[in-house]
Amino acid sequence: MADVAIYTVISAPVSKDPVALLSEVASPVDLKPTLPESPSKQEVAHAPRDPHVLPSFSRRSQSPILYLPPLLSSLPAGVVAPNYPISSPAFSSPSAPRPLATDSRLPSIDNASLSLHRALHHFRPVTEEYATIPYTEAFNWDEFVLPEDDEREWYCVAFRSKRKDGSDGGPLYEADKKAHEEAVQNGGLILYWYGTPHPTTGLNLATCIWQSRAHAAAANSRPHHIRAMRLAAASYERYELERYRLRKVKGERHVRVELYDGGDVGW
Structure with missing residues (x-):
């Protein structure tokens, strides 16, 4: 992932290493860069920071900062998300990510x-090794607190990849961007998240969470998604798809992540 300027949220991050999840997944959209101010000497040399942790700034900040928060599909017009207790572990940390939202809106949501x-x-990921460890251990699943009476399943797709050296990500990024908005407009896509290539192995991870497996499968046949799939085939040295079932059981407050074992998921 190339260095980028400090970002002001417009819609989503621009990446020179876009991730097309090939099947059942979409892509990022754009952010508008804001020019940083003059640097302090202390900021010139610093340890690499986690791009998934909310950065802090001062008026002297200048060093380019890459920030990759979760990308959530915008809610249908008139729909307001329920309030959650800020005491929830996922909300209480000052470094907790602040999400980006898509230009397009979901047509509906239960x-x-x-x-x-x-x-x-x-x-957010809980380790920098998210691309190599099990999906169930890579993210802060245990921090999510949902209403006790809710009972539902959602469909998750994970894409592990390694880009080919020298591959041109520009056309793929543009195709991914269109495929992502296409997926939101047609419904079902809740979240898209992507990481950065590991500095040693080059491995990366991206994931999507869908309202149902049927929504994810329907996205495969849409024109922008098909174009992104074709471009991705020439861009990656390796890629692997994994599928999971995200479950919320009535009477419990937290979610479970289970390997997908067939059948319908969600609705």
Whole structure:
């Protein structure tokens, strides 16, 4: 991922290493860069920072900062997400990510998915090794607190990848951007998250959470998604898809992440 300027949120981050999840996944949209102010000497040399942690700034900040928060699909017009106690672990940390939102809006969303959408505002990886460890251990699943009476399942797709050296990400990024908005407009996509290539292995991880497996499958046949799939085939040295079931059981407050074992998921 190339260095970028400090970002002011417009819609989503621009990446020179875009991730197309090939099947059942979409892509990022754009941010508008804001020029930084003059640097302090202390900021010239610093340890690499986690791009998934909310950065802090001072009036002297100048060093380029990459920030990759979760990208949530914008809610249908007139729909307001429920309030959540700020004492929830996912909300209480001052470094908790602040999500970006899509230009397009979902056509509809059910109440349980609305609660999940709210919880996913602070979706983040818990280790820098997220691209190599099990999906169930890579994110802060245990911090999400949902209404006790909710009962539902959602469909998750994870994409592990390694880009080919020298591959041109520009056309793929543009195709991904269009495929993502296409997926939101047609419904079902709740969240898209992507990481950065590991500095040693080059491995990366991206993931999407859908209201149902049917929504994810329907996205495969849409024109922008098909174009992104074709471009991605020439851009990656390796790519692997994994599928999971995200479950919320009535009477419990937290979610479970289980390997997808077939059948329908969600509705």
